Amino acid sequence: MLRHNVGALIYCSARKRISVSNPPGLDLENEDKHKLNIPSLPAFEMYTGLEFTKTIQYLKLKPESTFILSARYGLIRGDQVIIPYEAKITLSNYRAVVDGWVRNVNGNGGIRSFINSKFNLLVVRLSKPYMLAMDYLVSKLGLNPCVGDRIIVYSPILGPFDECPNVELIRVRGQGDYVKRIINL
Numbered sequence: 001m002l003r004h005n006v007g008a009l010i011y012c013s014a015r016k017r018i019s020v021s022n023p024p025g026l027d028l029e030n031e032d033k034h035k036l037n038i039p040s041l042p043a044f045e046m047y048t049g050l051e052f053t054k055t056i057q058y059l060k061l062k063p064e065s066t067f068i069l070s071a072r073y074g075l076i077r078g079d080q081v082i083i084p085y086e087a088k089i090t091l092s093n094y095r096a097v098v099d100g101w102v103r104n105v106n107g108n109g110g111i112r113s114f115i116n117s118k119f120n121l122l123v124v125r126l127s128k129p130y131m132l133a134m135d136y137l138v139s140k141l142g143l144n145p146c147v148g149d150r151i152i153v154y155s156p157i158l159g160p161f162d163e164c165p166n167v168e169l170i171r172v173r174g175q176g177d178y179v180k181r182i183i184n185l
Contacts, residue, residue: 006059007119007148011130012070013049016084017041023086026097028072031106034083043068044078051125054179059123067114069130074101075137077110094133102140115143122148123185124161125178131159152185154178 018041024034040046044056044063056066066078071087073080089097101107126134138145138160146164153161153169161167172178 005065005118005120006061006123007065007067007117007121008055008059008061008123008125009067009069009075009114009134010052010055010123010125011089011127012043012068012072013047013052014086014088015049016046017048018046018084020084023084024072025085025087026072026100028100028104028106031083031104038083040081040083042079043070043073043076043082046082046084050175051178055123055125055182058179058182059185064113065117065119067110067117069126069134071097073106074098074108075111075114075134076108077113080109089129089133091129091132094129095136098133098136098140101137108137111137111141111143114147115145117147119148120150121185122151123182124151124153124155126153126155126159128156131155131157135159154181 018039020038042063044066063078068076070076071089072085145160151161151164151167154172156171158169
């Protein structure tokens, strides 16, 4: 049974509720222009990938306790309004992507809220490239990501959570394995 005050940090999904032709990519500097022509939704509603939706469902998360590492936007909260886009973080581009978030006023809209959070349980689900991006972001900005009394990381690596007390690393083998494990939290 889950305790109260549960939060999650999860990566974005390629699947979005709104589909547009020629979606923007990593060009965050053009956000204001894109918002005039492309419909938007809160991130909590925009992403429809399996891991994303099952994390929300099984942990009974609310937008304000859901943090997303978005390839386009950086670290955002679930209630941040976003447009559909097509971008992803890879092992070869994560530093350049993070540098772009840090340079742009539209990047990392949820970082202050994340750092000021204190959860009884923080569930982190990031793939290796996204965890490396989170590690680089935290290091670049000098932030402490240890915002949970207990932190469960579902990833190949701990990244910036390595120094957190009460952290547990669970290596998962794909979406199905992850979804099975969070059901039993």
